[in-house]
Amino acid sequence: MYFDACFARLFSFSGLAVSVALLITTTTASAVDLIDVRDFESLSQLAAERSQREYEPAPELPEPLASWQYDDYMKAKYRPERATWFDQGLPFWLETFHRGFVQTDLVELFTLNPSPSGDPISQRIAFNTNDFVYDAPLNAEEIPPAGHAGFRIVGPFPNRPDAQEMLSFIGSSYFRGRSGDTIYGASARGLAINIAMMQEEEFPDFRAFWIQMPAADSDQIAILAFMDSPSLTGAYRFRLVPGNAVTRVKVQADVYYRDRPEKIALAPLTSMWMWGDGLKGPPKDNRPSVHDSDGLLIQTGPNEWRWRAFARQSYPSVTSTEVESLHGFGLIQRNRAFYHYDDHNARYDKRPSVWIKPDSPWPNGRIELLELPGAHEGIDNLAAYWLPPEEESAPDESANETDPSVESAANPGSAVAAIDTVSEPNGATEPPHPSLQFAYEVSFFAGDPPEHNVLGRATNLSVTRPKNADEPIEMEIRFAGPVLRGLPAEHPPSIQSNAIAGEICEEELERTDEGDWILHLGVTLAENNSGERPVELSLQLISEDQPVSETFGYLLPPAEPEFVYPAVYTRQE
Template sequence: MAAPPAGAEGGETAEIDALFDRVTEQAQARAEAAYRRGAAALPEALRDLDYDTYRQIRFDPEAALWHDAGLFSIQLFHTGFLFDTPVQLHLVEEGDTTPLTFDPQRFRYDGQAAELLEQDLDGAGHAGFRLHFPLHRAEYQDEFAVFLGASYFRLVGRDQGYGLSARGLAIDTALPHGEEFPAFREFWLVRPAPEASRMTVLALLDSPSLAGAYRFDIAPGRDIGVEVEARLFARRDLAKLGVAPLTSMFAHGDTSAGPIDDHRPAVHDSEGLLIHTGRGEWIWRPLTNPRQLRVSQFLDAAPAGFGLVQRSRDFARYLDLEARYERRPSQWVEPLGDWGAGRVELVEIPAPDETHDNIVAYWIGDTPLKAGEARRFRYRTHTFGASLPEAPQARVVRTRHGWGAVPGQSDPPPRSRRHFMIDFRGGELEGLAPDQPVQAELDLSRGRVRHLQTQPLPDGRGWRASFRLDPEGGQPADMRLRLRLYGDTISETWNHVWYPDESR
């Protein structure tokens, strides 16, 4: 059962429920009408702002909403640059709902942006908002959540830095006719009681294919937890409805097939997809930056959860003093209720560098959403660090591969032979003596495997499974490997697809 929102009880909870029902009615009414693309065009002065000028517009912290009482406060984003469609914000306080009008006095316009004050900014509106709460020190309210752009929202917990993003929905991702990006058009910000440690945000989502009402019950802390309810109403048949999508970036790392001209050993916001299936299996899929678009599907029924994970938390792994990739959060999605049969889908998009979000993961149900139909999803999403406490098995900490030749070999094998090394740590491997008979079990879709073996790592904390793969012609090889001890599985399942055409 979902926890009560915003620390509210009794009548306050009933008021929020009633408001959410009214937002739901608005979403249904929208879905029954023709689609209209949001608000009117921005004032001329804001239409052509470049990135540098937009960054010179800053919200004044002294103007933060609710900063005078309670634990939460809200700061606002200005429209302009990429954010050309204002969103309507409503404040819900003591049962009253009041539209939040745009006021340039809440912002500072520095540098070239100061010229905007000489222009007519009527109709500028707000692009989004960010939430603040005392995560570290009692006297300072840290930013912990941002709702900005389409249906994107980002979460960051204590000692974490922004990385991946969540979205309300993903529609037709990786289909030939192009992706549709639904957008939150209105938000209702429910003011919590002064002593409350949770708050509620309601949202109205709209797109050419559907409309929806969203409820976010948000609990900040070391990790940020959000319980989400989405009530969706379809205008037309949807080819692909991606639920609870997570979007991230993987430029290069252990799985990169060839030398990278970069002083940093790895550059990524997330390094793997983790899935906990309805059957209880934990699957780890290392991410890649492919040469061409790759779409992977993991069939399941009643999934227990999935997420994008940044496991490597050591600065030496990245050597980037500015981006600090070791601080990027992981994020988990846990369905509330039975989502039925379907699949987790992973999309990996070629990207030249880290400025592109090229990783997307989401759930797709087997039952398509048709025009005139409604659907409801509930789930919990939260940030975390290297690992989930509920994942007890040994986890993959490193995936390496290279040419499967022996140095100095007089008759080397073809360049197509790959040597894979997968390092595991944790779970039953902790404190395990080197003479224990840990075995690797490998399933292969095609090709031939040589020299499958396991060895303890020198640090005494983990084990390595290694093998050499001879692909079958130019065909990809789908591999699944797990560790076993005395007949029992003691690790998550490492899953990787090797595409021979990825060799550099």
């Protein structure tokens, strides 16, 4: 389903609109146009120059595309044989997305083709109605030259004969990938601005892409993207390396502020969790779990892992995890058993985990998790992202302030530097230095990251609420892993636990025949919590003063959250 990313625009909270100070347009010594982009350096120059101009919104979607409904959009079908590079014996080719319905964004597409001189030649991919089949009542002659909504990379995974979709860019700065062993699920974004605040979120858009023509024997493909928004511009480079077990996308970015945002989030991820472990679904839907991801995983050291299982509240919730050294984080689809979902159509058991790994650890920031109630499984209701140190994220007029969480031109190895322009004697203005520079890898694979293979992992969770409010809430958390399997029943690990707004009144560990350990908990509310606040739980298994499990975190609602489900779940109008 290609609409999840666009529906995820609903992440923004209602509130006051952001006031953006627009900069006066300046004349640069050598302006770069879209057709002039050849590599990342020229793209970064373009972004720098555009940051000195006033932001120009994209043109609105014309009719009849603006009036299309879902069924109309699905009747405009791309012809695979019309794909760019389809018949040239190359490992990858490009298919475009039609505009219409919720796909309102306009993007310009270019290919970068080799030339005898060695410099790539930029060639525009023009919109053409001949690229699509329009089923009745759509009429190709009534379709305006509206341009592209996005594109996807198609080709065979290694040693597999059939061509598959590998990576797609559609909607704002969203992109979605998969490995050969998985299907599409959670999405990544280029950047998030003012997310999870009491004001409207600003969504930066990828406005243009340049896709480098691969060699016939290449196992990867490079993509350049220009980002634009009222607050900033950006130059992005993506390098896709598809694989059957793991698909990797290397990301490099130069970001230039027009007006420094109040809050900027790096490497944001979005996903969906409707119900599953700890929360029952609607009475007339028999699927035990419905989600693209079942937890947030954070790596803070070589053998330091934190896991937060999702718990959908009936209201928006934001949790924050302070991190001194971020080695990686991601939205993980840990449970791979079909019976856990029992859905032959959605195949949630095949959805990928999405993992962010900085090129070098990002220090002294925090991971924020936004969980929204969500209306149905077609709408993303989760977001996780990295925030640089708070004091560096707020607007500041100092000239050379830096933030050590990402690289900057002013301070290599750190990340945020204020825009500094240099005036030339003739009155021209040199392009500014990047406000932000960062690089990371985003991976798509099944289950947990391969390096998280020693410590015990929380694989199952159950919550049983008592009929009598005076009795404790009962929880069971199952931990599995090589270290735990080596512990005999007569020497169980100890439990290091903490509760906020509640108390853990019972703790008991039980070893299974498989060598897993089931932790039985009893949780009561704190005296100052009458049931209006969830209980924040954190615990870890310890043996001989060493951790033998990841740190488990959970936001426990005192009562079963109530949701108004649509008719597709309740079977009622």
